[in-house]
Amino acid sequence: MKIASRVSGLKSSAIMEISAKAGELKALGKDVISLAAGEPDFNTPEAIQAAATKAMADGITRYTPAPGFLALREAVAEHVTRENDFQVSPEEVIITSGAKHAIYLTLQCLVEAGDTVLVPTPAWVSYSPMIELSGATILPLPLFEEDGYRVNVDRWKGMAIPQNARGIILNSPNNPTGVVYTREDLVRLVGWAMQRNLWIMSDEIYEKILYDGAEHVSTASLGPEVKSNTITISGFSKSHCMTGWRLGWAIADKDLIKRMSALQSQSNSHVTAFVQWAALTAAKMPSDTVDQMVAAFDKRRRYCMERLDRMSEHLSYVRPNGAFYLFVNLSKFLSRKKISDVDFCRDLLAQQYLGVVPGSSFGKEKCIRLSYVTSQANLEKAFDRLEAYLKV
Numbered sequence: 470m471k472i473a474s475r476v477s478g479l480k481s482s483a484i485m486e487i488s489a490k491a492g493e494l495k496a497l498g499k500d501v502i503s504l505a506a507g508e509p510d511f512n513t514p515e516a517i518q519a520a521a522t523k524a525m526a527d528g529i530t531r532y533t534p535a536p537g538f539l540a541l542r543e544a545v546a547e548h549v550t551r552e553n554d555f556q557v558s559p560e561e562v563i564i565t566s567g568a569k570h571a572i573y574l575t576l577q578c579l580v581e582a583g584d585t586v587l588v589p590t591p592a593w594v595s596y597s598p599m600i601e602l603s604g605a606t607i608l609p610l611p612l613f614e615e616d617g618y619r620v621n622v623d624r625w626k627g628m629a630i631p632q633n634a635r636g637i638i639l640n641s642p643n644n645p646t647g648v649v650y651t652r653e654d655l656v657r658l659v660g661w662a663m664q665r666n667l668w669i670m671s672d673e674i675y676e677k678i679l680y681d682g683a684e685h686v687s688t689a690s691l692g693p694e695v696k697s698n699t700i701t702i703s704g705f706s707k708s709h710c711m712t713g714w715r716l717g718w719a720i721a722d723k724d725l726i727k728r729m730s731a732l733q734s735q736s737n738s739h740v741t742a743f744v745q746w747a748a749l750t751a752a753k754m755p756s757d758t759v760d761q762m763v764a765a766f767d768k769r770r771r772y773c774m775e776r777l778d779r780m781s782e783h784l785s786y787v788r789p790n791g792a793f794y795l796f797v798n799l800s801k802f803l804s805r806k807k808i809s810d811v812d813f814c815r816d817l818l819a820q821q822y823l824g825v826v827p828g829s830s831f832g833k834e835k836c837i838r839l840s841y842v843t844s845q846a847n848l849e850k851a852f853d854r855l856e857a858y859l860k861v
């Protein structure tokens with residue numbers, strides 16, 4: 470069979486590959502620790518599990534409307550209006566198979582072959598393949614460690630932004646850097662984008678995972694004109710430990726939501742009925758479960774930073790105040806050893822049985838991303854191994 474050119478060059482996620490390699494070594498009996506995953510290590514709160522079980526028993530097992538149950542679209546609209554400081558109506562919400570599919574549907578509906586989509590980079594690994602699948606080209610806009618990986622539009626002054634640039638993808642709190650954009654960062658960035666007639670996709674999937682008093686500002690809350698130009702992406706995957714449930718949402722102009730629903734109806738139909746029903750419980754839950762998880766992540770974040778600070782002769786990093794990642798610049802070490810970040814990750818896994826993700830998967834070479842979504846005991850072992858490797 471001849472594979473369509475659309476997918477023949479499509480790679481599966483680099484993170485999933487590292488996790489698979491780590492899994493293989495584990496199956497061989499090796500004591501592997503992986504700091505590659507991008508998901509909380511806690512189980513889904515019991516109230517959400519119970520809601521799913523009850524929904525199944527109650528027969529919520531059939532087809533649902535393509536954009537999701539109206540009750541859930543209403544609950545998400547209320548949840549976002551309450552917590553994100555902008556008004557949302559249910560017709561502006563589509564329930565999708567994770568935030569990822571919300572991004573995919575948006576791109577399929579807004580981008581034509583030959584268009585360009587701008588992405589401040591380093592950026593999450595899946596934006597680029599999803600942009601390419603829509604027929605468009607990605608234009609990375611560089612972010613700099615010296616700027617704390619914040620967006621600094623002055624840095625892009627000399628860059629030629631093509632006429633066919635249609636939109637920009639923002640992600641705060643950020644994967645891989647853990648940086649949370651301030652209101653001022655966003656105002657400048659949105660002004661820059663709107664001057665260029667770009668729509669803004671604001672991926673806010675880590676919005677609840679914040680430290681050091683950082684505030685999450687939703688792009689769409691910056692005013693009605695910004696809202697009408699923004700597609701907000703989020704969900705409960707990270708905040709409510711529901712990565713495997715595959716439920717997220719997009720919030721956008723209702724005509725775009727209708728197109729996305731049509732596409733969803735002709736592809737995956739809708740999100741699993743009882744998963745949607747359980748998400749109603751997530752939407753109405755008090756925040757203490759999320760707060761407890763974030764407090765646990767914060768402890769680990771501080772521990773990891775302490776350990777990294779002790780290795781400063783080999784590396785540098787920007788203190789993250791959101792998500793659950795550390796993005797570490799290893800250029801000092803890699804230049805000395807004359808190896809790439811990909812070689813480093815391969816070697817670290819082979820020699821120390823420690824899995825981390827190369828920065829080049831996020832569009833930034835000579836760096837690695839560490840996730841601290843694992844136990845304190847594992848983190849202690851992981852940093853001992855990293856230290857041992859760097860000392861070689």
Ligand SMILES: Cc1ncc(COP(=O)(O)O)c(C=O)c1O
Pocket residue numbers: 507566567568569570593640644672674704706707712716717
């Ligand atoms: C920045 C970013 N956006 C979106 C997603 C996808 O989230 P979901 O699991 O809800 O599809 C991820 C998952 O890792 C992510 O890191």
